[in-house]
Amino acid sequence: xxxxxxxxxxxxxxxxxxxxxxxxxxxxxxxxxxxxxxxxxxxxxxxxxxxxxxxxxxxxxxxxxxxxxxxxxxxxxxxxxxxxxxxxxxxxxxxxxxxxxxxxxxxxxxxxxxxxxxxxxxxxxxxxxxxxxxxxxx
Ligand SMILES: [Zn+2]
Ligand SMILES: [Zn+2]
Numbered sequence: 001x002x003x004x005x006x007x008x009x010x011x012x013x014x015x016x017x018x019x020x021x022x023x024x025x026x027x028x029x030x031x032x033x034x035x036x037x038x039x040x041x042x043x044x045x046x047x048x049x050x051x052x053x054x055x056x057x058x059x060x061x062x063x064x065x066x067x068x069x070x071x072x073x074x075x076x077x078x079x080x081x082x083x084x085x086x087x088x089x090x091x092x093x094x095x096x097x098x099x100x101x102x103x104x105x106x107x108x109x110x111x112x113x114x115x116x117x118x119x120x121x122x123x124x125x126x127x128x129x130x131x132x133x134x135x136x137x138x
Contacts, residue, residue, distance in 0.1 A: 005104045008075050009034060010044060011053065012103075014064050015072035019128070024061035074111070077131040078103040080124035081114050087125050088118060094125060108133070 003011075013033045017025045031041040049056040053068035064072060082099045086092045106114075112135035115121070120136045123129060 003071065006044070007048060007051075007053070008071070008104055010041075010048060011064070011068055011072035012075050012079070014054065014062065015069065015076050018064065018069075024057075024063045026061050030062065073131045074108065075103050077115075077133060078106040078111055080128060080130040081111055081118070081121070082106065083124045083126070084118050084121050084130070085114055088121075 010030065013030055014025055016033075017029060022029070027038050027041055027045070030036075030045070031038045034041065036044075045054055045056050045062055048054045048068070052065055053071065055063045055065055079099055079102075082102045083094050086094055086099070112133050115130075115133055116135050120132075121130050
């Protein structure tokens with residue numbers, strides 16, 4: 001499904017904030033994390049609301065919808081599996097830039113294959129949870 005990388009970056013940030021216990025994010029938290037001017041972030045988030053990815057309430061903040069969270073989960077899963085792939089299989093250091101590029105281009109099928117070859121890791125090398133995929137449920 002064709003979400004832009006930019007859209008996926010927003011979803012990722014919202015997911016990470018949720019992980020920290022912030023179910024509702026403020027515009028400035030998002031714009032600072034992404035290093036984007038607040039008006040641009042507002043514009044983007046309004047578009048994402050139209051697409052059903054986020055709930056945007058003025059003065060309250062932004063939260064993920066079910067659809068947005070499902071997509072964000074997939075990106076985070078790709079990110080953390082890519083980290084494990086680099087460290088566990090390729091014996092390389094984590095290259096954040098490369099991983100941030102990879103995370104947008106790994107299909108669910110490839111993610112599940114990587115996950116299986118890694119024995120369905122539950123944590124990334126930083127100790128964060130790797131969201132489960134279909135392959136992990138068996
Ligand atoms: Zn990590
Ligand atoms: Zn798995």
